[in-house]
Amino acid sequence: MSTLIVIGLSAVVVAIRDGEAVVLTVRPHDPLTGEASTLAGLPFGPFDPDGHRTFELALRAFVTEQTRFDLGYVEQLYTFGDKGRDAPLADVGAGAARVISVGYLALTPVPVDTSAPDTAWSSWSRFFPWEDWRQGRPILIDEAIAPALRNWASAGRGDEGERRLDRARTLFALDGALWNEERVLERYELLYEAGLAPEAARDRDRAWGLPAPEPQALSPAFGEPMISDHRRILATGLGRLRGKLKYRPVVFELTAPTFTLSELQRTVEAVAGVKLHKQNFRRVLDRTGLVEGLGRYDVETGGRPAELFRFCREQLQNRSTLGLSLPLIRDGS
Amino acid sequence: MSTLIVIGLSAVVVAIRDGEAVVLTVRPHDPLTGEASTLAGLPFGPFDPDGHRTFELALRAFVTEQTRFDLGYVEQLYTFGDKGRDAPLADVGAGAARVISVGYLALTPVPVDTSAPDTAWSSWSRFFPWEDWRQGRPILIDEAIAPALRNWASAGRGDEGERRLDRARTLFALDGALWNEERVLERYELLYEAGLAPEAARDRDRAWGLPAPEPQALSPAFGEPMISDHRRILATGLGRLRGKLKYRPVVFELTAPTFTLSELQRTVEAVAGVKLHKQNFRRVLDRTGLVEGLGRYDVETGGRPAELFRFCREQLQNRSTLGLSLPLIRDGS
DNA sequence: TCAAAAGTGTTATCCTTACACCCATGT
């Protein structure tokens, strides 16, 4: 009998908590031992072709069930089907199955504390510590990542070495190259290829029929691994969200109904992982006409009270420029 | 026994022929009668979980097999899984199966004439005649589409009617709204929802267990239908390509190794479906540094010979602005 | 009074848009 196909739906559920971008994670239980996994995963579940009319409905249903949480904005990310990077062959009735992952991105304004067990909000710099440039260039890039990548590049034979070095340079902003915050997935894939992501060693061992390796004490510079291909899906989600910020008004899916402009800016910064220029951010923002001052003020800010704003959803229709540009800061401040 | 899942891979293979954007289409044969379908389809094939390591490899293999054509640039588009809009329930050994469509976009420089039977290059304005604004606003929008959509909108009860009208206006640039060439899929989906795409009637009938309806003489303004959900995938591909043009140098996947700047412009225009401003297109282009004059000239242009250019692939690495902006023309000329 | 955070004004620079014009070829 031929291998069955099983479709697994995974969700990257993003929210902002205390100025940090967080993602909903679960600790899945081993079906045999009943023990919770040491590795985090994304909320996921199988797609049932008999019960579910669409992927999105299925996703909403099982995320609510697993995490007691209702999704708002949802979009499809990517479908992963590579052999060897899927979940371990699942036992489905008659035999082994090939698992195809359909990843989704979901945005939600308030990270309501889920009372569901083994469910948590995790900052995504836990999984991608090199992606946070808000405090300037992360030291771990030059101290840990760059040397490891250069070492990997020099092991390439012929001009393969040169190509590896080129990729490392442009993706991780080495030797004067510019940082591009959108290329999250490419960076993760480079680390995976270079064998620096713990998942790479695990997948390689499994392909050779070896037992799952012991959790190793790998450098924290390469981020905390996740089960299955979930970190790959998470990277896809972060990259997509960072890109989309600039051409669709998706930030407002992450904010409360009213917010101060500084809160909004901190939200964008948490997602994009870079610091923005305050004045220019505001100028750019009100040219879009997407926010409206309410004449009410938040006094809890520590200094001068900030005006509260709201998102004008009705303005959304015929605007041509539907996103926020990111007025970066290059020097200090 | 529960419904099996089958994964179908479909490819939107795009090329430029005589200044027109064309797409590779097939006429699939009925497995029972052996007759070629009256409707066109995209090249497609099932994904075999035993034989194929990745989707992309599977796709390349069967496109080459079906059409005797080798794909170059390939990217995943979207995975469709809606019940009722998939292919008719396929017979797979033991029982019925639910077909999940994974759509891909492929770009190829020369539309080599495929000698494969029932394979052809079709201009995509056959399927989306309202998408070509190079000769100005297509008359069929105001003569056929707008009246039909207004009629549909007025049938909505409550503020549903208002919402329908709003969508029609912004998507089809009615009542002074601006045309946004990227929203191809949303326009097709609107026509589908409004019951103006022939596929909608077909899917509706099938859901009720009725036999496939006779091919109707529907207005050509709504485009030629395709089998299964292939026109939806095609719309996704056109939209994605139009968007990507602006931020990645994908045009060069559609051009010959050397080209004149006018050829390049006509290629962009054929894809984007709008006329561009010649001088500004050139200025924008050479600021990117992506093309290089060769000092050789094409004398076949009819007027002054045009310089030949080539794409500088090596420049591709560290550029920040990797696409072409579209300097539109608003007035005549 | 001072620190902290909110909010305003102004300028130089760059990019986009639009317009006008010149160049090289075939008929």
Place this chain on the structure above:
DNA sequence: ACATGGGTGTAAGGATAACACTTTTGA
């Protein structure tokens, strides 16, 4: 000579980036 398409220069307007500065609160 002139039609046809290729190619260049320049000036106006708008957007961006960077700068300095004022305002309002709490400690």
